[in-house]
Amino acid sequence: MAQPTTSPRQNTLRRPTERTDNRPPRPNRSGASAGRIRTPSLNWGAALDRWLTDQRSTLTLGVLLMLLAIGLMVAFVSYLINGAADQSVVGSALSEPLAESGTEVRNWLGLVGAAVAQVFVFRWFGIGALALPVIVFLAGYKLAFRHELLPLSRATATLLFVAVWVSLLLGYIVLVSNSAETSSLWCGGIGYEVNVALYSLFGWGNLALIGFMLFAFVVYYFNVRTLKLPTISRPDRIRTAPLRDDTLQTYEEGEQNEEDEEDDLSAETVAQPAMASNGYNAVIPPPVPALIEEKQDAIDEPLPPTVPAVIAQSTGVTLTIKNRDVVTDDLDEESPELSATPAPTFEPDPFEEDDLVARHGLYDPTLDLPQYQYPTNDLLTEYQNNRKAQVSDDELTANKIKIENTLRNFGIEIDSIQASIGPTVTLYEIIPAKGVRISKIKSLEDDIALSLSALGIRIIAPMPGMGTIGIEVPNKNREMVSMRSMITSDVFSSSKFDLPIVLGKTISNEIYVADLAKMPHLLMAGATGQGKSVGLNVLLTSLIYKKHPSQLKLVLVDPKKVELTLFNKLERHFLAKLPDAEEPIITDTKKVVNTLNSLCIEMDNRYNLLKDGGCRNLKEYNAKFVKRRLNPEKGHRFLPYIVLIIDELADLMMTAGKEVEQPIARLAQLARAIGIHLVVATQRPSVNVITGLIKANFPARLSFKVTSKIDSRTILDTGGAEQLVGMGDMLLSSNSDIIRLQCPFVDTNEIEDLCEFVGNQRGYDDAYALPEFLGDEGGQTDEKDVDLDNRDPMFDEAARLIVIHQQGSTSLIQRKLKLGYNRAGRLVDQLEAAKIVGQFEGSKARDVLVSDLQTLEEMLKRLKGE
Numbered sequence: 001m002a003q004p005t006t007s008p009r010q011n012t013l014r015r016p017t018e019r020t021d022n023r024p025p026r027p028n029r030s031g032a033s034a035g036r037i038r039t040p041s042l043n044w045g046a047a048l049d050r051w052l053t054d055q056r057s058t059l060t061l062g063v064l065l066m067l068l069a070i071g072l073m074v075a076f077v078s079y080l081i082n083g084a085a086d087q088s089v090v091g092s093a094l095s096e097p098l099a100e101s102g103t104e105v106r107n108w109l110g111l112v113g114a115a116v117a118q119v120f121v122f123r124w125f126g127i128g129a130l131a132l133p134v135i136v137f138l139a140g141y142k143l144a145f146r147h148e149l150l151p152l153s154r155a156t157a158t159l160l161f162v163a164v165w166v167s168l169l170l171g172y173i174v175l176v177s178n179s180a181e182t183s184s185l186w187c188g189g190i191g192y193e194v195n196v197a198l199y200s201l202f203g204w205g206n207l208a209l210i211g212f213m214l215f216a217f218v219v220y221y222f223n224v225r226t227l228k229l230p231t232i233s234r235p236d237r238i239r240t241a242p243l244r245d246d247t248l249q250t251y252e253e254g255e256q257n258e259e260d261e262e263d264d265l266s267a268e269t270v271a272q273p274a275m276a277s278n279g280y281n282a283v284i285p286p287p288v289p290a291l292i293e294e295k296q297d298a299i300d301e302p303l304p305p306t307v308p309a310v311i312a313q314s315t316g317v318t319l320t321i322k323n324r325d326v327v328t329d330d331l332d333e334e335s336p337e338l339s340a341t342p343a344p345t346f347e348p349d350p351f352e353e354d355d356l357v358a359r360h361g362l363y364d365p366t367l368d369l370p371q372y373q374y375p376t377n378d379l380l381t382e383y384q385n386n387r388k389a390q391v392s393d394d395e396l397t398a399n400k401i402k403i404e405n406t407l408r409n410f411g412i413e414i415d416s417i418q419a420s421i422g423p424t425v426t427l428y429e430i431i432p433a434k435g436v437r438i439s440k441i442k443s444l445e446d447d448i449a450l451s452l453s454a455l456g457i458r459i460i461a462p463m464p465g466m467g468t469i470g471i472e473v474p475n476k477n478r479e480m481v482s483m484r485s486m487i488t489s490d491v492f493s494s495s496k497f498d499l500p501i502v503l504g505k506t507i508s509n510e511i512y513v514a515d516l517a518k519m520p521h522l523l524m525a526g527a528t529g530q531g532k533s534v535g536l537n538v539l540l541t542s543l544i545y546k547k548h549p550s551q552l553k554l555v556l557v558d559p560k561k562v563e564l565t566l567f568n569k570l571e572r573h574f575l576a577k578l579p580d581a582e583e584p585i586i587t588d589t590k591k592v593v594n595t596l597n598s599l600c601i602e603m604d605n606r607y608n609l610l611k612d613g614g615c616r617n618l619k620e621y622n623a624k625f626v627k628r629r630l631n632p633e634k635g636h637r638f639l640p641y642i643v644l645i646i647d648e649l650a651d652l653m654m655t656a657g658k659e660v661e662q663p664i665a666r667l668a669q670l671a672r673a674i675g676i677h678l679v680v681a682t683q684r685p686s687v688n689v690i691t692g693l694i695k696a697n698f699p700a701r702l703s704f705k706v707t708s709k710i711d712s713r714t715i716l717d718t719g720g721a722e723q724l725v726g727m728g729d730m731l732l733s734s735n736s737d738i739i740r741l742q743c744p745f746v747d748t749n750e751i752e753d754l755c756e757f758v759g760n761q762r763g764y765d766d767a768y769a770l771p772e773f774l775g776d777e778g779g780q781t782d783e784k785d786v787d788l789d790n791r792d793p794m795f796d797e798a799a800r801l802i803v804i805h806q807q808g809s810t811s812l813i814q815r816k817l818k819l820g821y822n823r824a825g826r827l828v829d830q831l832e833a834a835k836i837v838g839q840f841e842g843s844k845a846r847d848v849l850v851s852d853l854q855t856l857e858e859m860l861k862r863l864k865g866e
């Protein structure tokens with residue numbers, strides 16, 4: 001049983017263009033939200049929007065603004081030097097020929113420069129006007145480079161304040177020093193006039209008002225809530241692990257210190273650098289200060305981040321904590337200083353947290369690749385023969401008569417028949433005459449289809465919620481739905497979905513965009529040659545057009561070895577792979593099993609991070625990270641969505657069976673909250689490929705034409721997919737709704753151009769590294785396997801690093817000693833065998849078992865047998 005898209009009620013057969021004009025928009029009928037195409041009309045707002053989202057326009061506008069800013073600056077400075085002489089020329093410009101005035105003017109930018117500067121400098125802000133070109137320049141820079149030199153809104157607020165305040169202060173000075181004749185240029189009209197007005201009211205009190213204005217600005221701008229000085233050096237007051245002062249220094253100095261720190265490895269006080277998001281991106285978020293450095297094992301469950309909590313610990317330390325997220329756990333429990341210290345009560349000031357955002361702005365993951373250009377629409381082809389479905393009146397009438405006659409032959413009279421022309425099929429909706437039981441028509445389904453003797457007829461009896469019967473008849477000339485028309489549509493380009501995928505056009509010509517993040521996984525089936533590969537390419541294209549490489553990672557599994565190869569070029573932008581994998585696209589079954597298990601580890605790691613951050617899902621977690629409320633020092637990082645695509649599950653199930661079934665089912669069951677989504681395609685939708693376990697966890701299923709009704713039932717739980725007409729004609733089943741869609745077409749040339757466009761841009765150093773999974777052969781190296789007589793040459797150095805930082809993390813060794821993942825992993829195993837670090841504990845850093853360098857040096861000597 002199938003359900004067509006909501007279709008308008010119609011009394012007569014009409015052309016599709018007529019149908020769409022006068023009707024109010026219909027509500028979406030599924031949670032996956034479809035959009036609709038409107039009759040083209042000149043929509044200036046939309047045109048402007050489009051223009052502004054076109055990267056060529058923003059580049060042009062950006063450069064124009066930067067030039068304008070330079071021009072304004074030159075004009076203003078020149079006016080401050082020559083302004084007095086130019087004032088009369090500008091004043092008389094309207095009464096005298098412009099050319100003559102132009103030759104008299106002294107401004108370096110001529111008469112226009114003088115006139116503009118006269119307004120901004122002389123009439124308004126005086127020297128404060130110099131702030132304005134800076135704002136214009138920053139705006140231009142942001143547009144041109146898609147990157148902010150300084151946080152634009154905050155810089156604009158500051159500079160505007162500076163312009164007004166400087167003008168007022170200078171106005172006051174000019175007024176009290178009685179030097180308006182000579183110096184009013186410096187304070188501008190606003191500064192002077194306001195002071196004149198207020199002076200008569202407050203006299204000297206003006207100065208106090210101006211001072212207060214500055215104070216109020218600072219209070220709001222820096223979110224000051226108390227006149228107490230912020231106690232940044234707090235970690236000194238509470239006894240902390242020895243390295244924390246340096247850590248704090250890193251917080252304050254932010255990104256600039258990164259380079260210096262890298263070079264300064266041997267120093268005892270090596271500061272722990274801010275951990276980059278996922279450990280490999282280029283821009284490092286300034287971490288949140290560790291407000292409290294006490295061990296607090298007592299908290300297992302995350303507390304709501306803003307609720308103060310009083311925790312009495314076994315150590316006798318009482319802490320009042322406002323923000324659970326920044327509690328660290330690396331204080332040595334045995335610390336004699338701590339037990340000697342009376343229990344401190346610590347009330348962190350929200351100032352610090354707000355201040356991080358105030359100082360650095362929100363964390364922006366896209367700054368990993370600030371120059372990244374989203375693909376442009378012209379990479380996709382505008383098909384010339386992309387004609388709208390050509391269904392003539394004759395064809396409509398002929399089909400109508402045929403349907404009526406056929407039904408009459410079976411003794412079914414009909415009251416009315418209406419047609420909705422879709423891109424591939426036309427839906428005829430029939431209202432049977434009174435007394436005709438729909439179940440009768442249903443039982444005649446096959447006979448009716450046979451009598452109509454057209455391929456691909458699908459009967460929907462009854463149409464859910466309509467009380468009508470639908471008969472879908474393929475159009476003689478079908479419409480080619482181009483990917484370009486989908487990408488450029490308003491529905492897609494303005495979509496705010498987390499993972500928008502455009503699936504095609506409905507029978508009523510609406511563009512259907514779904515959110516993969518909500519689906520949350522998709523099972524795809526279709527016999528060979530029916531459009532599955534094109535469908536996967538469409539899905540990937542949608543995501544690549546909408547997402548920045550920092551927000552999305554793709555794991556591509558292609559046992560057929562040919563279908564997804566073009567996406568290889570995206571390795572350093574969008575692809576994720578195992579650390580030791582050579583090829584980013586996984587074709588070998590053994591590697592697929594490892595990758596699936598690695599994704600399960602990634603899932604568990606992400607769950608731990610979410611738990612630690614007190615968040616319920618990826619969106620909340622990332623939002624919190626962006627607000628700098630999760631400490632990268634504690635392993636928190638911005639988590640990109642991961643989309644796993646498997647093209648041909650059947651091959652994998654044949655060769656690895658349970659080994660792939662189980663991790664797929666586990667991921668499908670659990671991964672939605674942490675942003676891992678699966679798209680699994682197969683040619684053979686038989687029960688030994690799409691097992692009950694897999695099927696149960698994929699609520700959204702998509703079927704291209706399949707070879708039998710049984711296959712259709714396996715994938716969709718109903719027949720119908722065997723009746724499709726191929727070439728991207730498909731049925732989508734989600735939320736127990738079935739929708740017929742025409743998949744857009746995207747050619748391999750277009751995919752090639754798209755991948756080239758993205759791949760030729762600067763990317764990350766490598767593909768996104770998935771956690772290592774050693775599998776049965778490798779297994780977690782345990783202590784006895786490690787030969788300490790055969791230590792890595794970097795062993796001592798790594799040990800010192802770990803002890804200095806009191807953090808047993810592989811990524812620390814990787815970054816600081818510039819080693820690969822595998823070697824760093826082996827080093828950590830050796831350090832574990834030498835009892836310098838504790839055991840592997842999932843996503844948490846290992847415990848460091850040696851508390852100071854002196855003890856370590858003694859251990860190292862013992863190891864060397866000295």
Ligand SMILES: Nc1ncnc2c1ncn2[C@@H]1O[C@H](COP(=O)(O)OP(=O)(O)OP(=O)(O)O)[C@@H](O)[C@H]1O
Pocket residue numbers: 480481526527528529530531532533534535683727728729742743744745746
């Ligand atoms: N959405 C579409 N619109 C128009 N034509 C299409 C569409 N999808 C597929 N086709 C046509 O069907 C052909 C086969 O499509 P595709 O390669 O995607 O099939 P497939 O199901 O992946 O086959 P296989 O399983 O053998 O790889 C395409 O080359 C194209 O000509």
